[in-house]
């Protein structure tokens with residue numbers, strides 16, 4: 291199967307490499323074109339523009355930072371819309387809001403193309419290992435066509451119905467994740483300040499009802515103040531913002547998420563946006579925790 295791939299950041303690079311490893315023919319594009327070199331070395335063809343990739347491939351996947359990037363790659367000059375049309379499918383796996391997805395869907399459909407939104411749960415390592423959870427919605431026939439690719443990229447795909455449902459599900463999941471990260475960080479600080487070993491707290495948590503892969507994976511590096519980015523903090527804050535906006539639209543009170551968002555915003559203002567989202571711990575430490583936890 292031949293696919294185009296737009297966006298070779300942390301996730302896109304791992305996903306495109308995974309498709310190549312599994313025998314897919316992949317044509318890649320990235321705004322900073324030099325980032326295509328590594329994929330070319332693995333066997334990818336390089337497209338000069340999003341339009342060139344769509345012209346070449348029946349199916350094109352995108353994995354871009356945020357709504358503004360997702361819209362730009364579709365609507366700007368040399369964008370997806372210039373070449374999408376009958377018999378071609380566009381699959382946006384970026385985390386965006388439902389309004390962005392709907393706008394792209396409408397434009398692609400007007401050109402007689404097909405569109406699926408398919409944001410993912412899971413970070414850099416699951417992307418490398420093909421263990422993502424895919425939250426798809428939109429054109430059912432295109433979804434069916436993409437199953438061979440989704441089976442390589444993920445351990446499970448959900449088809450959630452009409453466009454927007456994938457985006458909303460993803461935002462709900464990440465809102466919970468961002469709020470949980472804040473509670474976790476506060477707990478590490480509280481343990482430390484009250485004379486307990488934060489490391490022992492990690493061991494205790496891991497054996498109880500709230501044990502989860504995030505605590506297990508991020509806890510030890512948070513205790514060391516090490517935040518090598520798997521999921522950049524700036525993207526987590528974007529997701530909190532979009533989730534809070536979804537809460538506004540639906541009159542859902544979200545005081546916990548709102549407080550967590552403030553901590554992520556503070557972290558961004560301190561220049562931590564490109565670090566892993568667990569770097570919010572630096573903010574919470576500064577707000578009353580010790581310098582150690």
Ligand SMILES: NC(=O)C1=CN([C@@H]2O[C@H](COP(=O)(O)OP(=O)(O)OC[C@H]3O[C@@H](n4cnc5c(N)ncnc54)[C@H](OP(=O)(O)O)[C@@H]3O)[C@@H](O)[C@H]2O)C=CC1
Nearest residue numbers: 297298299300301321322354355359384385413520521525
């Ligand atoms: N990292 C993670 O753990 C996860 C991330 N996600 C979501 O996946 C998406 C990608 O994340 P990730 O790979 O981590 O992000 P990165 O920041 O590593 O990569 C972002 C990508 O978007 C491109 N981009 C940014 N702005 C524009 C623009 N205006 N026009 C064209 N391209 C643009 C970047 O190009 P350039 O190289 O030129 O800057 C790069 O390819 C995000 O929506 C994120 O929320 C979802 C699940 C997990």
Ligand SMILES: O=CCCC(=O)O
Nearest residue numbers: 385411412413464521
């Ligand atoms: O959007 C990023 C999600 C990261 C994860 O699910 O581990």
